[in-house]
Amino acid sequence: MWRLISLVTLLCVCSSFGQQPVETTTPPYSLELHEGLSQSIGNFSVEILYHTAVSSLMANKNLVISPLTMWIALAVTNEGADGRTSKQIKDAIRSPIKKDEFGKIARWLKVNGSTVELQNINTIFVDVKNLMERDFRDVALRYYETQVNALDFQDKVGTANTINKRVSDITRGRIPKLVDSADFEQAQMLLISALYFKGQWTSPFNATQTAPRPFFDSNGKTIGTVNMMYNRYTYPFANIRELEARVIELPYGKENRLSMLIMLPNPNVSLENMFLKFATVPLDKVFQELRISQSEYSDDEVDCFIPRFKIESDLVLNSALNNMGIYDMFNPAKARLPKVSRVPVYVSKVIHKAEIEVNEEGTTASAVTAIEFANRIGIIRFEANRPFLYMIIEKVTNSIVFGGVYRQPSLY
DSSP states (O other): OOEEEEEEEEEEEEEEEOOSOOOOOOOOOOTTSOHHHHHHHHHHHHHHHHHHHHHHHHTTOOEEEOHHHHHHHHHHHHTTOOHHHHHHHHHHHTOOSOGGGHHHHHHHTOEEOSSEEEEEEEEEEEETTSOBOHHHHHHHHHHHOEEEEEEOTTSHHHHHHHHHHHHHHHTTTSSOOSOOGGGGSSEEEEEEEEEEEEEEBSSOOOGGGOEEEEEEOTTSOEEEEEEEEEEEEOOOEEEEGGGTEEEEEEEETTTOOEEEEEEEEOTTOOHHHHHHHHTTSOHHHHHHHHHHHHHHSTTOOEEEEEEOEEEEEEEEOHHHHHHTTOOGGGOTTTOOOTTTBSSOEEEEEEEEEEEEEEOOOSOOOOOOOOOOOOOSSSOEEEEOOSOEEEEEEETTTTEEEEEEEEOSOOOO
C-alpha cells in the first residue's frame, strides 16, 4: 500500500520597514564556503523562480516565493530517494556536491541582529505508526538541521493544530494556518522548510514623501495606482544591457549582508521578455555590474521610488517542478523513496505559502515627478512604476532568499 508524503516545503514571511539609518559594513567572504554548492543553489533558485513566475505572469498575478526553502526541502527528500527519482531531484537542484558542505552555507543563512533577522527552520512531522528509516532521520538532522517530530496522524484535528501552532511560532504569527485536518487522510509525513526574514533598510524611505502615483503596464498604459515610497541614497545601480533592464540594490541592516534587488525592464520591454533573458544571465554577472558601477560612481545619489506593497502566495508547485524534470516522486507507481520509510511512499504535492511586506511608516505628503535613469549628471532618478522583478539576496552565498514579481498595482 502506497502512503503519501505531503511535502509542504515552503512557509515564508518577509517584512521590510524603514527605521533609522545604520552603519554599513560588508563581511569578508568565507573561504570555507563551497563555491559549487553556492552556485548550485543560485542556479536552482533562478530556474524555479522563472518557472513559477511564468505561470504567475500568465495569470497576471503578483508573486512571492522562497527558492532557498525549496532547495532545502528537495535536498532533504533526495537523501531518501533512489534510482531515477533521485537522479531527477539531483539534476533539478544541481547537487553533485557533498551534503556536509551545506552546513557551511546554513551558518550564513542565520542572522539574528538588531536590524536584520533571518531564520531557517526545517522540521519533519511523521506519523507515530510510520517506521521512518533511522539513517534518513540521522542524515536530515546532521546535515540539514531538520528535526523529526512524531505525531498521531489518526488525531487529525490535534495534529493539524500542533503543526499550525509550530508554523505560527516560526513566522511570528504571520501565517497562522498551513494545514487542516483533511490533509491527514492518507499522509504519513509532512516536511516543512520555513524561512522568516525581517529587515530594516540601511537607509529608510522618507515617509513624508509617500504619495499615490500611477502604475503602468509594459506599454505605458495606466493600469492602477500605488502608494509610491521615496528615498535619496547612494544606491548601487546599473543598466544591464543583456537583461534590457535597470537594476538597483537596496541594502538591509548594518552589515549589508542582505539586499533587495529590483530589476526594472526598459521602456517597451515586457517583464516576460526580461525574465527570459535573466534565465541566461548569471546572478554573479548582475552583482559584477553593480560593483563596477558603484566603484565608478560611488558618490552619485539616486532618487529611488518603489511601491509600498504586500503580496501573499499560496501555491502548489508540482507543475513548476515537472517543468524542471521532477516527475517520479509524484507518481505512486514510480516513486523510489526507500530510504525514507519501510512503507512505500510518494510525494502527493509540494505546497508553498509565502508572504512579503515592503513598507515604511508615515503619512503621505506630496508626489514627485517620475523620471527614469538619467545621465549621470546631478541626481539620478529611478521609479519602479511598471512591472518588475524583485529578489532578496544573502550576498555572501548569493542565495535568493525571496523573490517574485510585482505587476498588479494596489494602494497598500
